[in-house]
Amino acid sequence: MKSRKNIQILGFLFLSILASSCGHKEEKYHSVNDRIKVEGKNYHGTSISSEAFLGDGEFVEITEGEHTFLIPERKGKIKLYACIECHSKPLKELQGKVIKKAHWNIELNHANSNTMNCATCHNSKDMNSLKSITGNKIDFNKSYQLCNQCHTKQFEDWKGGAHGKRIGGWAPPRASMTCVNCHNPHKPHIESRWPSRFNTQTEKERK
Ligand code: HEC
Numbered sequence: 001m002k003s004r005k006n007i008q009i010l011g012f013l014f015l016s017i018l019a020s021s022c023g024h025k026e027e028k029y030h031s032v033n034d035r036i037k038v039e040g041k042n043y044h045g046t047s048i049s050s051e052a053f054l055g056d057g058e059f060v061e062i063t064e065g066e067h068t069f070l071i072p073e074r075k076g077k078i079k080l081y082a083c084i085e086c087h088s089k090p091l092k093e094l095q096g097k098v099i100k101k102a103h104w105n106i107e108l109n110h111a112n113s114n115t116m117n118c119a120t121c122h123n124s125k126d127m128n129s130l131k132s133i134t135g136n137k138i139d140f141n142k143s144y145q146l147c148n149q150c151h152t153k154q155f156e157d158w159k160g161g162a163h164g165k166r167i168g169g170w171a172p173p174r175a176s177m178t179c180v181n182c183h184n185p186h187k188p189h190i191e192s193r194w195p196s197r198f199n200t201q202t203e204k205e206r207k
Pocket residue numbers: 078080081082083084085086087091094095096099100101102103118119122127
Protein backbone atom coordinates (compact mmCIF):
# COMPACT_ATOMS: atom_id res chain seq x y z
CA MET A 1 0.00 0.00 0.00
CA LYS A 2 2.70 2.41 1.08
CA SER A 3 5.01 1.68 -1.89
CA ARG A 4 2.18 2.30 -4.36
CA LYS A 5 1.63 5.72 -2.83
CA ASN A 6 5.38 6.45 -3.20
CA ILE A 7 5.21 5.54 -6.87
CA GLN A 8 2.26 7.89 -7.28
CA ILE A 9 4.21 10.73 -5.67
CA LEU A 10 7.25 10.00 -7.84
CA GLY A 11 5.06 10.01 -10.93
CA PHE A 12 3.54 13.31 -9.95
CA LEU A 13 6.99 14.82 -9.40
CA PHE A 14 8.19 13.56 -12.76
CA LEU A 15 5.19 14.99 -14.59
CA SER A 16 5.53 18.37 -12.92
CA ILE A 17 9.24 18.58 -13.83
CA LEU A 18 8.30 17.73 -17.40
CA ALA A 19 5.60 20.39 -17.45
CA SER A 20 7.83 23.07 -15.97
CA SER A 21 10.66 22.37 -18.41
CA CYS A 22 8.26 22.74 -21.35
CA GLY A 23 6.99 26.00 -19.95
CA HIS A 24 10.57 27.20 -19.66
CA LYS A 25 11.19 26.70 -23.41
CA GLU A 26 8.07 28.61 -24.31
CA GLU A 27 9.25 31.56 -22.24
CA LYS A 28 12.69 31.65 -23.82
CA TYR A 29 11.35 32.05 -27.34
CA HIS A 30 8.27 33.99 -28.15
CA SER A 31 7.66 32.08 -31.35
CA VAL A 32 9.18 29.44 -33.58
CA ASN A 33 10.50 32.20 -35.84
CA ASP A 34 12.33 33.81 -32.92
CA ARG A 35 13.84 30.47 -32.05
CA ILE A 36 15.08 29.94 -35.62
CA LYS A 37 16.54 33.46 -35.67
CA VAL A 38 18.55 32.88 -32.49
CA GLU A 39 19.53 29.24 -32.83
CA GLY A 40 20.13 29.46 -36.57
CA LYS A 41 22.60 32.34 -36.25
CA ASN A 42 25.51 30.15 -37.26
CA TYR A 43 23.65 28.33 -40.02
CA HIS A 44 24.73 29.50 -43.44
CA GLY A 45 22.81 27.15 -45.69
CA THR A 46 23.64 23.60 -46.57
CA SER A 47 26.62 22.26 -48.44
CA ILE A 48 24.44 19.55 -49.95
CA SER A 49 23.56 20.20 -53.62
CA SER A 50 21.01 18.63 -55.95
CA GLU A 51 22.98 19.66 -59.03
CA ALA A 52 23.81 16.01 -59.72
CA PHE A 53 20.09 15.21 -60.01
CA LEU A 54 19.22 17.86 -62.58
CA GLY A 55 19.99 15.62 -65.56
CA ASP A 56 21.59 16.61 -68.86
CA GLY A 57 19.09 19.26 -69.94
CA GLU A 58 20.01 22.92 -70.15
CA PHE A 59 18.58 25.43 -67.71
CA VAL A 60 18.19 29.18 -67.55
CA GLU A 61 18.22 31.16 -64.32
CA ILE A 62 15.32 33.52 -63.71
CA THR A 63 14.52 36.04 -61.00
CA GLU A 64 10.91 36.94 -60.34
CA GLY A 65 10.32 39.07 -57.27
CA GLU A 66 12.28 37.56 -54.42
CA HIS A 67 12.56 34.16 -56.08
CA THR A 68 15.59 33.12 -58.13
CA PHE A 69 15.59 29.64 -59.64
CA LEU A 70 16.32 27.55 -62.71
CA ILE A 71 13.84 26.53 -65.40
CA PRO A 72 14.44 24.25 -68.40
CA GLU A 73 15.70 25.92 -71.58
CA ARG A 74 13.08 25.81 -74.39
CA LYS A 75 14.49 27.10 -77.67
CA GLY A 76 16.67 24.03 -78.15
CA LYS A 77 13.56 21.86 -77.69
CA ILE A 78 11.28 23.55 -80.23
CA LYS A 79 11.66 21.68 -83.50
CA LEU A 80 10.65 24.61 -85.71
CA TYR A 81 12.99 27.06 -84.02
CA ALA A 82 14.46 29.33 -85.41
CA CYS A 83 11.19 30.57 -86.86
CA ILE A 84 12.87 33.16 -89.09
CA GLU A 85 14.27 30.37 -91.22
CA CYS A 86 10.88 30.61 -92.92
CA HIS A 87 9.43 33.77 -91.38
CA SER A 88 11.89 36.15 -92.93
CA LYS A 89 9.15 37.54 -95.16
CA PRO A 90 5.71 38.91 -94.29
CA LEU A 91 3.05 36.22 -93.71
CA LYS A 92 1.15 37.22 -96.85
CA GLU A 93 4.09 36.22 -98.99
CA LEU A 94 4.44 32.89 -97.22
CA GLN A 95 0.80 31.97 -97.48
CA GLY A 96 -0.07 29.71 -100.37
CA LYS A 97 3.56 29.05 -101.20
CA VAL A 98 5.28 25.69 -101.50
CA ILE A 99 5.89 25.37 -97.74
CA LYS A 100 2.22 26.06 -97.15
CA LYS A 101 0.88 24.52 -93.96
CA ALA A 102 4.33 24.08 -92.47
CA HIS A 103 2.73 23.66 -89.08
CA TRP A 104 -0.75 22.67 -90.12
CA ASN A 105 -1.06 20.50 -87.00
CA ILE A 106 -1.31 23.50 -84.67
CA GLU A 107 -4.86 24.22 -83.72
CA LEU A 108 -5.78 26.72 -81.06
CA ASN A 109 -7.93 25.31 -78.29
CA HIS A 110 -7.31 27.71 -75.44
CA ALA A 111 -9.46 30.82 -74.89
CA ASN A 112 -12.29 31.60 -77.32
CA SER A 113 -11.47 33.28 -80.61
CA ASN A 114 -12.69 36.71 -79.43
CA THR A 115 -10.00 36.68 -76.77
CA MET A 116 -7.18 34.96 -78.55
CA ASN A 117 -5.61 34.14 -81.89
CA CYS A 118 -2.06 33.35 -83.02
CA ALA A 119 -1.16 37.05 -82.98
CA THR A 120 -2.01 37.32 -79.25
CA CYS A 121 1.25 35.54 -78.48
CA HIS A 122 3.26 35.55 -81.74
CA ASN A 123 4.55 38.55 -83.62
CA SER A 124 4.50 38.04 -87.38
CA LYS A 125 7.14 40.79 -87.73
CA ASP A 126 9.49 39.07 -85.30
CA MET A 127 8.53 35.41 -85.11
CA ASN A 128 11.65 34.43 -83.13
CA SER A 129 10.19 35.97 -79.98
CA LEU A 130 6.87 35.81 -78.26
CA LYS A 131 4.86 38.97 -77.77
CA SER A 132 3.03 40.47 -74.81
CA ILE A 133 -0.48 41.88 -75.17
CA THR A 134 1.06 45.37 -75.23
CA GLY A 135 3.46 44.37 -78.00
CA ASN A 136 6.63 43.83 -75.99
CA LYS A 137 9.11 41.09 -76.79
CA ILE A 138 9.12 37.96 -74.59
CA ASP A 139 11.89 35.41 -74.97
CA PHE A 140 10.78 31.83 -75.76
CA ASN A 141 12.76 30.72 -72.71
CA LYS A 142 10.60 32.95 -70.51
CA SER A 143 7.19 32.05 -71.90
CA TYR A 144 5.80 31.95 -68.32
CA GLN A 145 5.73 35.77 -68.60
CA LEU A 146 3.25 35.35 -71.40
CA CYS A 147 0.99 33.15 -69.29
CA ASN A 148 1.35 35.47 -66.30
CA GLN A 149 -0.57 38.20 -68.16
CA CYS A 150 -3.82 36.26 -67.82
CA HIS A 151 -3.09 33.58 -65.19
CA THR A 152 -1.57 35.68 -62.43
CA LYS A 153 -2.82 33.43 -59.65
CA GLN A 154 -1.16 30.30 -61.05
CA PHE A 155 1.97 32.30 -61.81
CA GLU A 156 2.22 33.56 -58.21
CA ASP A 157 1.71 30.02 -56.91
CA TRP A 158 4.30 28.66 -59.35
CA LYS A 159 6.86 31.29 -58.35
CA GLY A 160 6.57 30.25 -54.72
CA GLY A 161 6.60 26.55 -55.59
CA ALA A 162 2.93 25.71 -54.95
CA HIS A 163 1.91 25.09 -58.60
CA GLY A 164 4.07 22.96 -60.88
CA LYS A 165 6.86 20.59 -60.04
CA ARG A 166 10.36 20.80 -58.73
CA ILE A 167 13.18 19.04 -60.58
CA GLY A 168 16.09 17.36 -58.78
CA GLY A 169 16.17 17.29 -55.00
CA TRP A 170 15.14 19.54 -52.12
CA ALA A 171 18.61 21.00 -51.75
CA PRO A 172 19.68 24.07 -53.72
CA PRO A 173 19.86 25.02 -56.51
CA ARG A 174 16.10 25.14 -56.97
CA ALA A 175 15.00 24.04 -60.45
CA SER A 176 11.32 23.93 -61.44
CA MET A 177 9.40 22.95 -64.54
CA THR A 178 8.02 25.88 -66.48
CA CYS A 179 4.38 26.26 -67.63
CA VAL A 180 4.94 24.87 -71.15
CA ASN A 181 6.62 21.73 -69.78
CA CYS A 182 3.16 20.65 -68.64
CA HIS A 183 0.68 22.78 -70.60
CA ASN A 184 0.68 22.92 -74.37
CA PRO A 185 0.17 26.68 -74.94
CA HIS A 186 -2.11 25.92 -77.90
CA LYS A 187 -4.18 23.41 -75.95
CA PRO A 188 -3.42 23.92 -72.25
CA HIS A 189 -6.23 21.91 -70.70
CA ILE A 190 -4.96 18.82 -68.92
CA GLU A 191 -7.15 15.88 -69.85
CA SER A 192 -8.56 13.92 -66.95
CA ARG A 193 -7.33 10.36 -66.89
CA TRP A 194 -7.26 7.25 -64.78
CA PRO A 195 -4.58 6.89 -62.14
CA SER A 196 -1.62 5.00 -63.60
CA ARG A 197 -2.67 1.97 -61.55
CA PHE A 198 -6.28 1.25 -60.81
CA ASN A 199 -8.16 -1.89 -60.10
CA THR A 200 -9.19 -3.22 -63.52
CA GLN A 201 -11.06 -6.05 -61.82
CA THR A 202 -13.42 -3.63 -60.05
CA GLU A 203 -13.86 -1.86 -63.37
CA LYS A 204 -14.98 -5.14 -64.99
CA GLU A 205 -17.30 -5.90 -62.09
CA ARG A 206 -19.00 -2.51 -62.40
CA LYS A 207 -19.91 -3.18 -66.03
C1 HEC B 1 9.30 25.41 -92.42
C2 HEC B 1 8.91 26.80 -92.47
C3 HEC B 1 8.33 27.43 -91.18
C4 HEC B 1 8.90 27.48 -89.95
C5 HEC B 1 10.24 26.92 -89.49
C6 HEC B 1 7.97 28.20 -89.11
N1 HEC B 1 6.87 28.58 -89.85
FE1 HEC B 1 5.26 29.61 -89.18
N2 HEC B 1 4.42 29.59 -91.01
C7 HEC B 1 4.99 29.01 -92.12
C8 HEC B 1 4.09 29.21 -93.25
C9 HEC B 1 4.35 28.71 -94.67
C10 HEC B 1 2.98 29.94 -92.79
C11 HEC B 1 1.76 30.35 -93.56
C12 HEC B 1 0.83 29.17 -93.53
C13 HEC B 1 -0.48 29.42 -94.18
O1 HEC B 1 -1.14 30.35 -93.74
O2 HEC B 1 -0.81 28.65 -95.05
C14 HEC B 1 3.20 30.16 -91.37
C15 HEC B 1 2.33 30.83 -90.53
C16 HEC B 1 2.56 31.10 -89.19
C17 HEC B 1 1.68 31.83 -88.31
C18 HEC B 1 0.36 32.46 -88.71
C19 HEC B 1 -0.74 31.45 -88.72
C20 HEC B 1 -2.06 32.09 -89.03
O3 HEC B 1 -2.98 31.32 -89.31
O4 HEC B 1 -2.17 33.32 -88.94
C21 HEC B 1 2.26 31.86 -87.07
C22 HEC B 1 1.72 32.51 -85.82
C23 HEC B 1 3.50 31.13 -87.18
N3 HEC B 1 3.66 30.68 -88.48
C24 HEC B 1 4.36 30.94 -86.12
C25 HEC B 1 5.58 30.30 -86.22
C26 HEC B 1 6.51 30.19 -85.11
C27 HEC B 1 6.29 30.78 -83.73
C28 HEC B 1 7.59 29.51 -85.57
C29 HEC B 1 8.84 29.12 -84.82
C30 HEC B 1 8.66 28.46 -83.54
C31 HEC B 1 7.33 29.17 -86.98
N4 HEC B 1 6.11 29.66 -87.31
C32 HEC B 1 8.19 28.47 -87.77
C33 HEC B 1 6.19 28.36 -92.18
C34 HEC B 1 7.06 28.14 -91.13
